[in-house]
């Protein structure tokens with residue numbers, strides 16, 4: 688059992704090597720290196736990281752020089768807008784006898800249409816119908832007029848309740864903004880009810896078109912106060928349609944915009960449900 692006697696020796700030794708490792712008084716080393724060695728390491732890393740930071744800033748600066756404030760650089764070759772509705776809900780369900788019940792929809796439409804107010808829109812350009820409004824050279828892009836009163840019964844002027852009180856609700860359909868988009872053809876909104884039901888609908892404006900004059904859009908910064916064209920759809924429900932959930936699909940048709948993508952259900956189309964009770 689000579690091993691037993693050796694153990695304290697070993698312990699002492701390992702303790703002293705550990706201490707020596709942290710600070711060795713004989714060589715003046717601190718954690719295995721002399722002070723000047725440490726200083727060199729710090730200097731090396733300082734220069735190294737300084738160099739990296741410099742490289743990063745330089746490439747970033749060069750990159751930013753090539754960016755344009757007004758248009759994003761990378762875009763899909765053929766951008767396709769999604770279709771959205773206002774009120775911003777895909778389940779429009781309400782009790783037509785209870786104003787509190789549909790108040791949120793009415794308020795939403797009112798606030799959305801504020802920027803389409805005729806008095807506001809009269810300050811904008813009267814553009815040529817059926818023609819793109821190209822303003823490539825201009826620094827500040829002009830905006831084509833879209834008067835809210837074009838939406839007639841869905842404008843909130845004659846009927847402050849947008850048809851919700853009479854159980855014939857208005858839904859506004861618009862396309863998402865896409866910078867530079869110029870749809871070829873004649874974009875129109877066509878809504879249909881799923882299943883074998885028939886439902887009358889009124890469209891405002893009557894031609895249900897998104898006129899070419901509202902394209903192209905130049906982006907938030909260059910094209911301030913731009914208003915998107917909208918098409919209002921008034922669903923002329925009858926008493927027989929009450930208490931039933933109807934599924935309505937609206938599509939943009941008559942142009943080169945896609946509306947039948949398998950994977951993206953909002954590309955060029957939108958589906959929502961409507962249920963009116965009383």
Ligand SMILES: *[C@@H]1O[C@H](CO)[C@@H](O)[C@H](O)[C@H]1NC(C)=O
Pocket residue numbers: 782783784785964965
């Ligand atoms: C709708 O609202 C009216 C008035 O508040 C109420 O009498 C009626 O029961 C409501 N209908 C339903 C289906 O909730």
Ligand SMILES: *[C@@H]1O[C@H](CO)[C@@H](O)[C@H](O)[C@H]1NC(C)=O
Pocket residue numbers: 804805806807835843844
């Ligand atoms: C447009 O704004 C004016 C003044 O702010 C207001 O009197 C008018 O009722 C508004 N019109 C619509 C349609 O909201």
Ligand SMILES: *[C@@H]1O[C@H](CO)[C@@H](O)[C@H](O)[C@H]1NC(C)=O
Pocket residue numbers: 877878879940
């Ligand atoms: C709207 O779409 C339906 C179903 O696809 C079609 O039968 C109808 O002709 C279209 N209406 C118009 C005006 O394009």
